[in-house]
Amino acid sequence: MMVNDKTVDLAVVGGGMTGLAFAVATAGAGADVAVIDPLPVPLSATAPFDGRVTAVARASHYLLDGIGVWPALRSAAEPIIDIEVSEHASPFRVFYDHREVGGEALGHIVENRAIRHGLIEKAKSLATTTLTLAMPDKVKRLTRGASGVQIMLDSGRVIRARLVIGADGQNSMCRREANIDVMRFDYGQTGIVATIDHEHAHHGVAVERFFPDGPLAILPMQGHRSSIVWAAENGLAQDLIALDDEAFLGELEERFDQGLGALGLAGPRYHYPLSMAQAHRYTDHRLALIGDAARKIHPIAGQGWNLALRDVAALAELTIDALRLGLDPGSASVLARYERWRRFDSLALIAITDGLNRLFANDVLPLKLAREWGLGLVNRVPPLKRFFMQHAMGLVGDLPRLMRGDAL
Numbered sequence: 424m425m426v427n428d429k430t431v432d433l434a435v436v437g438g439g440m441t442g443l444a445f446a447v448a449t450a451g452a453g454a455d456v457a458v459i460d461p462l463p464v465p466l467s468a469t470a471p472f473d474g475r476v477t478a479v480a481r482a483s484h485y486l487l488d489g490i491g492v493w494p495a496l497r498s499a500a501e502p503i504i505d506i507e508v509s510e511h512a513s514p515f516r517v518f519y520d521h522r523e524v525g526g527e528a529l530g531h532i533v534e535n536r537a538i539r540h541g542l543i544e545k546a547k548s549l550a551t552t553t554l555t556l557a558m559p560d561k562v563k564r565l566t567r568g569a570s571g572v573q574i575m576l577d578s579g580r581v582i583r584a585r586l587v588i589g590a591d592g593q594n595s596m597c598r599r600e601a602n603i604d605v606m607r608f609d610y611g612q613t614g615i616v617a618t619i620d621h622e623h624a625h626h627g628v629a630v631e632r633f634f635p636d637g638p639l640a641i642l643p644m645q646g647h648r649s650s651i652v653w654a655a656e657n658g659l660a661q662d663l664i665a666l667d668d669e670a671f672l673g674e675l676e677e678r679f680d681q682g683l684g685a686l687g688l689a690g691p692r693y694h695y696p697l698s699m700a701q702a703h704r705y706t707d708h709r710l711a712l713i714g715d716a717a718r719k720i721h722p723i724a725g726q727g728w729n730l731a732l733r734d735v736a737a738l739a740e741l742t743i744d745a746l747r748l749g750l751d752p753g754s755a756s757v758l759a760r761y762e763r764w765r766r767f768d769s770l771a772l773i774a775i776t777d778g779l780n781r782l783f784a785n786d787v788l789p790l791k792l793a794r795e796w797g798l799g800l801v802n803r804v805p806p807l808k809r810f811f812m813q814h815a816m817g818l819v820g821d822l823p824r825l826m827r828g829d830a831l
C-alpha cells in the first residue's frame with residue numbers, strides 16, 4: 424500500500440457540478456469521500472470552458488444552502504421573479520407571477536462558473552478532514568468486488584471504497600464498465616449560449632419563447648444582462664455560429680421583442696449539441712449513477728442539473744443514513760431504494776421536456792391549436808398554474824430532506 428493510498432466510504436468518479444455537490448454534501452455530513460476527475464482543481468474552479476448559466480430552482484437553492492455552498496453563490500445569483508412562456512406569433516401565453524406562490528423568487532440564475540467556484544471552495548475547506556480531491560487524476564482500473572470497490576489511478580494511487588458513484592457525465596466510463604445500456608435520441612438541435620447586454624432592465628423575468636425551428640430562452644442575469652439559450656435546428660445553428668457578432672445580434676434582435684432596447688454581446692458564444700439519454704439502470708453492484716451519467720434531458724425547461732441535484736439529495740440521504748446506522752452504504756438494499764426513488768422523477772422529466780420540444784417544433788394546425796388552448800388553459804386555471812409553478816420550483820413529489828430545506 425502506497426502512503427497516498429486511501430480507504431474511504433464513497434468514491435465519486437467525476438468532479439463536475441453534480442459529483443462535487445454529492446461529495447460536499449456527504450463529506451460535510453461526516454462520510455469519508457474521494458473525488459476523481461482529470462481536470463485540475465484551479466481549472467475546475469474557474470471553468471472558462473463553460474459559458475452556461477443554470478436556472479437554480481427553489482428546492483435546489485435549499486440543497487445548496489444546506490450543504491453550505493449558497494453563501495458563496497448568493498452575491499452572484501439573480502432572482503427569477505416571474506416566468507413568461509409564449510409562442511411566436513400567438514396571442515396566448517402563460518405568465519408565472521411569483522405573487523401567486525407566496526411572493527418569493529421562483530428560483531435564481533447563476534453562472535456555471537460561479538457554481539463550480541463555490542463548490543470547489545467548499546470542497547477545499549473539507550479537504551483537510553473528510554474529503555480527498557484526486558484532481559487531476561484518472562481511473563486506470565475500476566474493480567467492484569463483493570465487499571468493496573478498488574480504483575487504481577493513473578498516478579499509481581489506489582482508492583478503496585464501499586460504493587463508487589458515477590458522476591462522470593453523458594459518456595460515463597462507470598456506466599460503460601458496468602455494461603449498462605443507454606437509450607439515446609439526438610434532437611438535431613444545437614444549444615447556442617451567449618450573454619447579452621441590453622439597454623433596459625429585465626425586471627427578473629425569465630422568458631421561454633417557442634419558434635418553429637426551436638425554443639429561445641432569455642434568462643435574467645445581474646445588471647442589464649441576460650443569458651440566451653437558443654436551441655436551433657442544426658442547419659440554422661451552423662449558419663448562426665458562422666455569423667460575425669453584429670450579424671448574429673441582428674438575427675437575435677428579430678426574435679427578441681422583450682422591450683429590452685439595444686442589444687450587445689457581453690462575451691463569447693458557446694454551443695452544445697442537444698440530445699436525450701436515459702441509462703436502463705441507475706445502479707449496478709456497488710455502483711450508483713448520478714446526474715448526466717444517469718440521464719440527459721433537453722435544456723428546454725432548465726431542469727437538467729436540478730434533476731441531478733435530486734439524485735444527489737436522494738443518494739446522500741440513503742448513504743449517510745446507512746453509515747449512521749453502521750450499515751454498508753454500497754449494499755444492494757441501499758442501491759435498490761435509490762433506483763426506485765429516482766426512476767419515476769427522471770422518466771417524468773424526460774417525457775415533459777421531450778414532449779414540449781416536439782409539441783412546439785411542429786407547425787401542423789391541430790397541434791398549434793392544441794398548444795394555444797393549453798397555454799390559455801394553464802394561464803386561466805389558478806390551481807393548474809400553481810401546480811406547474813411548484814413543479815418548476817422543484818417542490819413536487821417525494822422530496823429528499825435536503826430538497827425540503829432540512830438537514831442531511
Ligand SMILES: Cc1cc2nc3c(=O)[nH]c(=O)nc-3n(C[C@H](O)[C@H](O)[C@H](O)COP(=O)(O)OP(=O)(O)OC[C@H]3O[C@@H](n4cnc5c(N)ncnc54)[C@H](O)[C@@H]3O)c2cc1C
Binds near residue numbers: 461596652714730
Ligand atoms: C445549453 C444547456 C443549458 C442548460 N441549462 C440548464 C439550466 O438552466 N438548469 C439546469 O438545471 N440544467 C441545465 N442544463 C443541464 C446541466 O448543465 C447538466 O445537467 C449538468 O451540467 C450535468 O452536470 P454533471 O456534473 O452531471 O456532468 P458534467 O458536467 O458532464 O461533468 C462530468 C465530470 O466528469 C468528469 N469525467 C468525465 N469522464 C471521467 C472519467 N473517466 N473519470 C473521472 N472523471 C471524469 C469530467 O471532467 C466532468 O468534470 C443545461 C444544459 C445545456 C446543454
